[in-house]
Amino acid sequence: MLEQSSSPLLEVSHLARHFPVRGFLNRRVATLRALDDVSFTMTEGEVLGIVGETGSGKSTLGKTLMGIHRPTGGEVRLGGEQIASPSQKRAALVRARLQYVYQDPGASLDPRWTLRRSLHEPLVIHTNWSHAQREAKVREIAAAVDLPPTHLDLYPHEISGGQLRRAGLARILVLNPQLIILDEPTAGLDVSVQAAILALLRELKREFNLTYILISHDLAVVRSFSARVAVMYLGRIVEIGPTAEVFAAPRHPYTRSLLAAAPRIGGPRVTESFLLLGEPPDPLQLPWGCRFRTRCCLAMPECAGLAVQLEYEARHGVACPRWRQWDIRNQGTPPSPGTSVPFG
Numbered sequence: 001m002l003e004q005s006s007s008p009l010l011e012v013s014h015l016a017r018h019f020p021v022r023g024f025l026n027r028r029v030a031t032l033r034a035l036d037d038v039s040f041t042m043t044e045g046e047v048l049g050i051v052g053e054t055g056s057g058k059s060t061l062g063k064t065l066m067g068i069h070r071p072t073g074g075e076v077r078l079g080g081e082q083i084a085s086p087s088q089k090r091a092a093l094v095r096a097r098l099q100y101v102y103q104d105p106g107a108s109l110d111p112r113w114t115l116r117r118s119l120h121e122p123l124v125i126h127t128n129w130s131h132a133q134r135e136a137k138v139r140e141i142a143a144a145v146d147l148p149p150t151h152l153d154l155y156p157h158e159i160s161g162g163q164l165r166r167a168g169l170a171r172i173l174v175l176n177p178q179l180i181i182l183d184e185p186t187a188g189l190d191v192s193v194q195a196a197i198l199a200l201l202r203e204l205k206r207e208f209n210l211t212y213i214l215i216s217h218d219l220a221v222v223r224s225f226s227a228r229v230a231v232m233y234l235g236r237i238v239e240i241g242p243t244a245e246v247f248a249a250p251r252h253p254y255t256r257s258l259l260a261a262a263p264r265i266g267g268p269r270v271t272e273s274f275l276l277l278g279e280p281p282d283p284l285q286l287p288w289g290c291r292f293r294t295r296c297c298l299a300m301p302e303c304a305g306l307a308v309q310l311e312y313e314a315r316h317g318v319a320c321p322r323w324r325q326w327d328i329r330n331q332g333t334p335p336s337p338g339t340s341v342p343f344g
């Protein structure tokens with residue numbers, strides 16, 4: 001596990017989620033390993049960004065933490081209490097402490113209900129509070145997300161897109177969550193609306209002492225918003241560490257490739273030799289050993305046999321024994337494609 005100064009809020013250990021692929025007569029014909037052996041910890045108040053190409057397992061991770069998918073292996077602890085394992089059903093009370101925010105939180109509001117009814121609803125389900133207690137909470141949270149009390153009597157179609165997002169967030173916040181998983185919160189928004197949403201999320205984090213997991217394709221958003229970042233490739237974390245360090249000195253060849261494909265991010269000069277080679281492999285036929293080796297410019301035949309492990313104890317962990325060998329010999333200068341780097 002990563003070293004943390006205080007005891008962790010979230011502990012994810014060797015989490016896996018596999019999906020059966022069924023064929024004729026509903027027989028299992030293959031297994032899609034969407035998430036495999038994922039471990040990390042988070043302290044209260046932290047923001048962890050999750051990045052990776054489409055299909056790398058980011059949303060599956062979020063949904064498995066949330067209990068939307070039951071894990072195939074491993075476990076999740078929140079505040080020391082085991083909240084997910086292959087044999088465990090998630091309790092409703094625990095669900096309230098962890099919330100998942102889809103791309104557009106406003107979309108979760110029922111168009112036939114006033115905002116007031118939508119904000120009361122989670123409290124009706126999860127608490128036995130009186131109407132007056134619920135109303136006080138709803139008003140407190142509406143004020144925190146800058147929704148005037150008069151708006152509580154309006155329907156979703158009567159308010160602006162920005163207000164709708166804020167109302168969607170309010171619906172989650174009434175439950176006093178500790179950890180919120182934000183899945184692409186800024187996707188499809190223009191830059192000024194993006195900035196407003198991120199500013200609101202920062203403010204809410206301070207006010208309610210929230211911890212966030214931010215899933216995003218947008219490396220610039222992750223860089224500005226999260227202090228730590230985990231990079232995923234085909235269901236595994238290949239690198240995890242402080243965002244500034246990962247962006248300034250990426251270690252895993254895949255992280256270098258991601259950054260090379262996003263030049264506006266800045267960071268170190270990443271030459272073309274770190275551009276991704278070829279297409280991602282079929283997720284039903286993952287390469288043995290390191291899953292990235294088929295597209296990696298540092299790959300050697302030995303990578304097929306390696307049990308490549310993320311260095312969980314490291315503050316900046318990387319699941320590739322080859323980056324270190326390369327960096328020591330070449331002070332970080334990337335190799336030409338196909339260059340062989342001997343082991344040992």
Ligand SMILES: Nc1ncnc2c1ncn2[C@@H]1O[C@H](COP(=O)(O)OP(=O)(O)OP(=O)(O)O)[C@@H](O)[C@H]1O
Binds near residue numbers: 019053054056058061
């Ligand atoms: N319910 C499901 N049943 C079967 N396979 C699934 C299911 N959900 C996800 N997958 C598969 O798991 C893999 C990871 O998908 P996931 O949605 O977690 O990736 P992602 O990194 O979030 O992608 P994106 O950035 O496009 O949202 C993919 O190969 C996907 O097809």
